[in-house]
Amino acid sequence: MNKKSLSKQIYDARWCYVFVLPCLILTGMFVIYPIGMSWYFSLLDWSGFTKEAKFIGLQNYYEAVNDEFFWDAFIRSFIFMFGTVPVKIVLGFIIAVFLNNQVLKLAPFFRTVIFMPVVTAIAIIGIVMTFVFSPFNGPANKFLMSTNLTSAPIDFLGNPDTVLPTVMGVYVWKWLGITMMYWLAALQTVPQDVYDAAKIDGAEGYRLWIHIILPIVLPFAIVIILVEAVGALNVFPLIETMTAGGPFFSSEVMEIYIFRTAFVTDSGTMPRLGYACAAGVFWGVAVLFITVLQGLWMRRTRRI
Amino acid sequence: MSKYLNFIAEKNQVKYLIITIAFIIFSFFWIYPLLWVLSASFKTDFEIWGGLGLIPDRLVWENFERAWFGANMGRYFFNTLIITVVSVIIVVVTTGMFGYVIGRYSFPGKKILIGILIGTIFIPQGYTIIPVFDLLNNLNISKNLIGLTLATAGHTPVIYILLFAGYFSRVPVELEEAAKMDGAGFVRTFISIMLPLTKPVVATVSILQVLHAWNDFLLPVVITLGNPDIRTLSVGVYAFKGEYFVDWSGMAAASVITILPIIILFLFMQKYFVEGVQGAVKG
Structure with missing residues (x-):
């Protein structure tokens, strides 16, 4: 029985509160406060650079949901997610299964190589890839032409039809190492005796995989899918440095849209922080909704 | 305590060799963009767009x-x-x-x-x-x-x-x-x-x-x-x-x-x- 009063408990734990304080202040300043403020900003007609801000209620939201570019970017973000996550999950799994073989002497080397793009600065990758996919003698086109796979250079990043698949491909390349590491962690949790027992029972080949190994790694799969899905919605640096949303907005995902309306003044228009915040809030809520949905699904699957 | 599934048997050397070679080729293509930028940093502009080769004619430290x-x-x-x-x-x-x-x-x-x-x-x-x-x-x-x-x-x-x-x-x-x-x-x-x-x-x-x-x-x-x-x-x-x-x-x-x-x-x-x-x- 705990007979200590609440104030005594709090007093006894005074050092605990002192210890959580520094981290809490930082999180408060740079995460919690900004979340609250973006809700407030979204109700303002405000350029962000003057003190003048007019309260206009939900007008920004109204404008956003009636903007064609907004919905194009919104949908494009999900196309990006559905186009990259399954590829990463499957490809990462296949590679992990191979590299999980002790016998494969070079496995650590291959693992390092595949992980290398992960540690490379994303902005640099975006910029380097504009070289690699350049239609003017870029290495990708050079390779395709020297092997006769194509007769004329392809303008990967300049053509509205090829730009999104190209960026998605680069995204998969950049982050596949992480997916592979997740899968390796999952496969390492399968106990050796499970394999041995399965072998004795005569389970081999695909039956071993479907009946023994997949059920064990499935809970991991759900966490991996969740992390990957949210990750695939945060692709600002790669797209900004590769295409900045172009050509003709054909690779503009939600984060680029927000950045463009908030900060970019190239087109001669005033930056509109209030409006960008409204788009951001709408977007944040959508992402949260997906996260919660997946979280519920995860809990259900784990309980079974 | 090893937790590996060794479906590549040591006896089956042909299979082992094929998998290793496939991974070596895959790794090369995978890492190529990074090697390419490393080699480009030592080349002249003219040489960068000249070919797919990775070895520069001369190390151009002036780029750095x-x-x-x-x-x-x-x-x-x-x-x-x-x-x-x-x-x-x-x-x-x-x-x-x-x-x-x-x-x-x-x-x-x-x-x-x-x-x-x-x-x-x-x-x-x-x-x-x-x-x-x-x-x-x-x-x-x-x-x-x-x-x-x-x-x-x-x-x-x-x-x-x-x-x-x-x-x-x-x-x-x-x-x-x-x-x-x-x-x-x-x-x-x-x-x-x-x-x-x-x-x-x-x-x-x-x-x-x-x-x-x-x-x-x-x-x-x-x-x-x-x-x-x-x-x-x-x-x-x-x-x-x-x-x-x-x-x-x-x-x-x-x-x-x-x-x-x-x-x-x-x-x-x-x-x-x-x-x-x-x-x-x-x-």
Whole structure:
């Protein structure tokens, strides 16, 4: 029985509160406060650079949901997610299964190589890839032409039809190492005796995989899918440095849209922080909704 | 205790050889873009667009000179270094303290704290960037490195806290009690007994934060694009692309300056990178 009063408990734990304080202040300043403020900003007609801000209620939201570019970017973000996550999950799994073989002497080397793009600065990758996919003698086109796979250079990043698949491909390349590491962690949790027992029972080949190994790694799969899905919605640096949303907005995902309306003044228009915040809030809520949905699904699957 | 499924049998040498060769070819293509930029940084512009070969005719060190001095990458390098080092220190100290308390003690309000943290895990950076920019302006620290460093340390490091909390919760109670008997208080116990025990977590968290701080783009581009003195390397290369559009070899050299330190760090401390990454799904 705990007979200590609440104030005594709090007093006894005074050092605990002192210890959580520094981290809490930082999180408060740079995460919690900004979340609250973006809700407030979204109700303002405000350029962000003057003190003048007019309260206009939900007008920004109204404008956003009636903007064609907004919905194009919104949908494009999900196309990006559905186009990259399954590829990463499957490809990462296949590679992990191979590299999980002790016998494969070079496995650590291959693992390092595949992980290398992960540690490379994303902005640099975006910029380097504009070289690699350049239609003017870029290495990708050079390779395709020297092997006769194509007769004329392809303008990967300049053509509205090829730009999104190209960026998605680069995204998969950049982050596949992480997916592979997740899968390796999952496969390492399968106990050796499970394999041995399965072998004795005569389970081999695909039956071993479907009946023994997949059920064990499935809970991991759900966490991996969740992390990957949210990750695939945060692709600002790669797209900004590769295409900045172009050509003709054909690779503009939600984060680029927000950045463009908030900060970019190239087109001669005033930056509109209030409006960008409204788009951001709408977007944040959508992402949260997906996260919660997946979280519920995860809990259900784990309980079974 | 080995946990490997060796479906490639040692006896079956043909299969083994085929798989190894397939992976070697795959690895070469995989790493080619990085090798390409490394070799481009030593070539002349003319040579870069000349062929697919990776070996330069002559090492053109002038590319690095132009990037380091002309394009100011030297300055950006030290900016990035300062931001990275200071934010690592801040993050390790603050999340270490937080994780210690969460992992070992129960106190009123603990559940609420954990709930708040979990709630912030999946907040996209794009969602908070505008108020962060505004906050730094209002605090008058958006024009120097202080603001950028603090904001870099202040992104939600929930995974770091969980790594610390998990580790601290496994330290035996006896150690703490012995320290108390010696008359050590709460703070001294933490600093002289607990912290030294967590070196592996400190290493893992530091590595993850180095990776984040060095490679971050959205935050620095918003804060420093209009303020060249405090640009980071990533923003510097991005601006380079806009300003010196035709200097391909200089840009390749600038890219190599940016990515090489982290790749070297990764090659030497791979174990901690892997642990950090895998901690996200194991927890």
